[in-house]
Amino acid sequence: MGRWEPNARGRLERAALALYRERGYERVTVAEIAREAGLTERTFFRHYADKREVLFGGSAALQEFLVGKVAAAPADTSPIELVVAALAATGEVFDERRDRARQRQTVIDAHPELRERELIKLATLATALAGALRERGVEESAAILAAQAGIAVFQVAFVRWLADGERDMAELVRGAYEELRTVTAGG
Amino acid sequence: MGRWEPNARGRLERAALALYRERGYERVTVAEIAREAGLTERTFFRHYADKREVLFGGSAALQEFLVGKVAAAPADTSPIELVVAALAATGEVFDERRDRARQRQTVIDAHPELRERELIKLATLATALAGALRERGVEESAAILAAQAGIAVFQVAFVRWLADGERDMAELVRGAYEELRTVTAGG
Numbered sequence: 001m002g003r004w005e006p007n008a009r010g011r012l013e014r015a016a017l018a019l020y021r022e023r024g025y026e027r028v029t030v031a032e033i034a035r036e037a038g039l040t041e042r043t044f045f046r047h048y049a050d051k052r053e054v055l056f057g058g059s060a061a062l063q064e065f066l067v068g069k070v071a072a073a074p075a076d077t078s079p080i081e082l083v084v085a086a087l088a089a090t091g092e093v094f095d096e097r098r099d100r101a102r103q104r105q106t107v108i109d110a111h112p113e114l115r116e117r118e119l120i121k122l123a124t125l126a127t128a129l130a131g132a133l134r135e136r137g138v139e140e141s142a143a144i145l146a147a148q149a150g151i152a153v154f155q156v157a158f159v160r161w162l163a164d165g166e167r168d169m170a171e172l173v174r175g176a177y178e179e180l181r182t183v184t185a186g187g
Numbered sequence: 188m189g190r191w192e193p194n195a196r197g198r199l200e201r202a203a204l205a206l207y208r209e210r211g212y213e214r215v216t217v218a219e220i221a222r223e224a225g226l227t228e229r230t231f232f233r234h235y236a237d238k239r240e241v242l243f244g245g246s247a248a249l250q251e252f253l254v255g256k257v258a259a260a261p262a263d264t265s266p267i268e269l270v271v272a273a274l275a276a277t278g279e280v281f282d283e284r285r286d287r288a289r290q291r292q293t294v295i296d297a298h299p300e301l302r303e304r305e306l307i308k309l310a311t312l313a314t315a316l317a318g319a320l321r322e323r324g325v326e327e328s329a330a331i332l333a334a335q336a337g338i339a340v341f342q343v344a345f346v347r348w349l350a351d352g353e354r355d356m357a358e359l360v361r362g363a364y365e366e367l368r369t370v371t372a373g374g
Contacts, residue, residue, distance in 0.1 A: 087235045122309070141363065142366060142369075145343060148338075149339055152335035155335070156332060179329060183374075
């Protein structure tokens with residue numbers, strides 16, 4: 001009931017990803033995830049609303065992380081640099097989780113409704129980043145363009161990061177940003 | 188039954204938008220939309236899967252339009268210019284429909300599930316544009332970045348176009364693209 005379960009959230013996530021891979025996302029139940037993690041269903045529902053949210057449980061923390069980075073950056077940073085630096089800093093969290101991120105992506109790629117959920121997550125992140133830029137006094141359309149261009153950079157970097165065994169997120173985000181600059185310059 | 192109904196699709200759209208505004212989207216039924224348009228429910232379902240799709244019935248045509256413009260452009264056009272020119276050309280269709288687009292947007296803005304549907308539509312357009320660029324031999328990440336940056340430009344231009352009484356879509360898309368160039372240059 002009220003027992004303290006050390007790292008219950010992480011154990012549930014790992015159990016869910018293992019089961020989704022072995023048996024297929026649609027066939028796995030919350031009861032099975034809890035059992036695999038050695039926890040109760042009640043504990044599951046303290047951490048996640050349903051089995052889909054295990055895959056998206058990090059969204060709020062990621063958003064908070066990005067918004068915090070934008071808010072804390074030096075005063076004279078340009079809007080796109082604020083966004084790119086925040087995205088590059090996600091390596092602090094992501095780089096240790098590459099295997100789990102790959103497992104998660106395999107599940108998402110196989111299910112259109114999860115892909116849609118992922119797109120909405122990214123759009124929500126863009127809106128939050130634009131809001132964080134506005135808080136710093138960036139004009140509205142510049143804030144939207146910088147945030148959305150940043151999310152495009154992140155998507156390109158993220159796909160490479162999943163496929164790559166070596167380069168870390170910061171390097172891949174910086175590389176994709178350089179490509180964006182070349183592309184938008186219209187050369 | 189098999190009767191030919193002149194411009195049934197447009198009449199249904201106009202009737203739906205009028206009813207959504209007067210009575211609220213969630214309270215309107217397909218039967219009422221058909222009656223308001225002077226058509227049968229059977230005719231409604233020949234054109235739209237449900238009352239939500241009346242709001243998104245133009246998506247496939249818009250996608251086809253954009254992909255066609257990208258495919259037909261001169262050979263030496265840069266990827267971002269291909270995308271921006273295609274988006275600017277949507278004025279050929281949109282500029283005559285500004286009032287209807289405003290009515291539609293008011294309904295969408297008031298309903299989170301419709302806003303999500305709109306985000307997915309835009310992401311789908313970005314994917315289609317990236318595919319059209321790839322068809323022209325553009326490298327994959329450049330195609331994705333140009334397409335997604337283009338959709339960001341379009342979103343900024345579209346909001347202004349709805350609010351604006353004067354400037355046409357082409358001018359607003361070009362203006363937002365100039366802003367994107369300034370933003371991504373990171374100045």
